[in-house]
Amino acid sequence: MPIRSRIARAVVASLGALALVLTVVACSSPAHPNVVASLAPHSQLPDATRQQLSAAVTDAMAATGSSGAIAGVWAPWSGTWVQGLGSTTWGGKTPVDPDMTFRAGPVTRAMTCDVLYEVADRGTVRLTDSVTKYVSGIPKLSEVTLQQLCDGTSGIGSYRGVLEPLLRMTPGRTWDPRELVGYGIGQVGEDLQPGVGFRDSDAGYVLLGLALERATGKSASALLSEYVFDPLGLSSSKLPGATASEPVVGSSQPLPGYYLASRTKSGAYVCDKQTDITEQSASFGFTDSGVVSDIEDVAAYAHALAEGTLVPTKKRLAAPLAVAPTAPAWFTTAGGVVKVGPLIGQYGQASGYLTAAFADPASDLVVAVVLNDSTAGQGPIIDLVRELAAIASMAPGVGGKAAPALGLPWTADQFHATIAKNAICPVPRS
Secondary structure: OOHHHHHOOOOOOOHHHHHHHHHHHHOOOOOOOOOOOOOOOOOEOOHHHHHHHHHHHHHHHHHHOOOEEEEEEEEOOOEEEEEEEEEOOOOOOOEOOOOOEEEOOOHHHHHHHHHHHHHHHOOOOOOOOEHHHOOOOOHHHOOOEHHHHHHOOOOOOOOHHHHHHHHHHOOOOOOOHHHHHHHHHOOOOOOOOOOOOOOOOHHHHHHHHHHHHHHHOOOHHHHHHHHHHHHHOOOOOEOOOOOOEOOOOOOOOEOOOEEEOOEOOOOOEOOOOEEEOOOEOHHHOHHHHOOEEEHHHHHHHHHHHHHOOOOOHHHHOOOOEEOOOOOOOOEEEEOOEEEEOOEEEEEEEEOOEEEEEEEOOOOOOEEEEEEOEOOOOOHHHHHHHHHHHHHHHOOOOOOOOOOOOOOOOOOHHHHHHHHHHOOOOOOOOO
16 A cells, blocks of 8 residues: 555544444453554655755665665654665666565564553563563573563573574574574573663563463464554554565565675675575564564554553653663663654664664654665664654744754764764765
């Protein structure tokens, strides 16, 4: 379905809709209302703003060796910009279509936590339950709770750095979630200290997904559909099965995903020789990074996160932690989401893709972007989101609307320079 037609969907807010929701709840369907995600407005951002946004994404593509990108900005006071940039192959002739689907990466983490909170509200689990109550064979983790897995405070390590080379060699391989978790557990010693601080752990979110499956008797795919995709009307999102496939939903066309494997004798990447990893098993990401989506769905989801549509924001961000010891005070995480200044969302990598989606609950600004090469790691994508948000924050108000004061603690130039400084491929001089 074209982006523009789907943007027209509105949040159900009338008294009639509320009455319908109460009737549905009484019939034992989901405890939350059948909210339909929406983005606005329909008008285009001013030409100057769109040109700045496009230039920022194009430079980030060059810096990361990406052949293509899809980006969107929704600024209610000024307008909308959604664009596919570049081509599906390096130097190719097929342009990127903004309706293409891709791997949403760690946006999946927030969705998995949505399921946890909602299942807990129903009394099926408690946030303070030990994960060993639902997943056997890991007595070492008896003090680790479901909430800690969601918050990233379990102390468990990650598997991606160890196993990604194997994924690249055998992208069609089906991965057992317990095997992935095992690699994460193997990175901690006997002094495991749950709840002490944040540790970026893909294995933790995979383990949380396993626990939710065991607690409910439903697959992770079914849980995400029931508690996230269906209530929010995210018709272009799903958690695929283990069989290797392209990141498609229905009849959608995929944005191809790549990584750089070739290097020169000096160690520099050969940036025009991408290796295709579009077709792979989503089991490698599972409930950490396995969801497939499109740019409007991840944007609408970020908007729902910021608004607290499924889970109240205050509940989710009750005890935020720094994402790293040296991170600024405005860069925190909790409840499966990341807070960057006033923006709430999630970001990171899945093999072949760098994805981020954030929204500001005060101004309703939404920014979402995907780059189709994951070689550079997650740093450039969060920097790009901050750059795009800063550009959008300067967009003039139209139709009598005043531009809000977002209070971003950074500038567009600041993160544009950071992306260029950390580039793994040459960035053309402007």
